[in-house]
Amino acid sequence: AQKVTQAQTEISVVEKEDVTLDCVYETRDTTYYLFWYKQPPSGELVFLIRRNSFDEQNEISGRYSWNFQKSTSSFNFTITASQVVDSAVYFCALRGVSGGYNKLIFGAGTRLAVHP
């Protein structure tokens, strides 16, 4: 079975703090894909990043960075110098490639509140 665990239900920080959102996944597939999505208060889902299981390079995009570690089955997301506009619910998701058509499995989400 595939599973995504986001143990942090809510995180509250003050603007300019760095914050890391944890994501731990379970899958028996050797090939799989990991995603992060952002859901701002307006409710839409915004794609942030996709990482495949063969690419363990960390990625940085502006203030966002992602740390993928297969050894610990984790795909953590760090926001540097957080801003109020970063306030949102962040979802980690997993897609394997076995067992027929592969579907995107979401974690329960982490609500991030950034205060001025």
Place this chain on the structure above:
Amino acid sequence: NAGVTQTPKFRILKIGQSMTLQCTQDMNHNYMYWYRQDPGMGLKLIYYSVGAGITDKGEVPNGYNVSRSTTEDFPLRLELAAPSQTSVYFCASSSDSNYGYTFGSGTRLTVV
């Protein structure tokens, strides 16, 4: 590009009523999905489709039906609405099974 369009944005249903949530995409994507998001929770897959004429159940299909007569449209039908179906419904599409999804803006449904 409109992307994925869902209608309506909001709806209140009485118990036992039926309705269809519409979803249309203009990106010629083969793959389409319906998810529901309960308050404070992640998204659960209801139904999905890998192409016109092909649909299959996801994690929580009970109480719903879908059809996919064209590549563009993937309507979700609720029969005999129940309070447990109060949720936000998201439609999504993707160009192949390995890429990220494009989501619609959601339909907030309340069953009273």
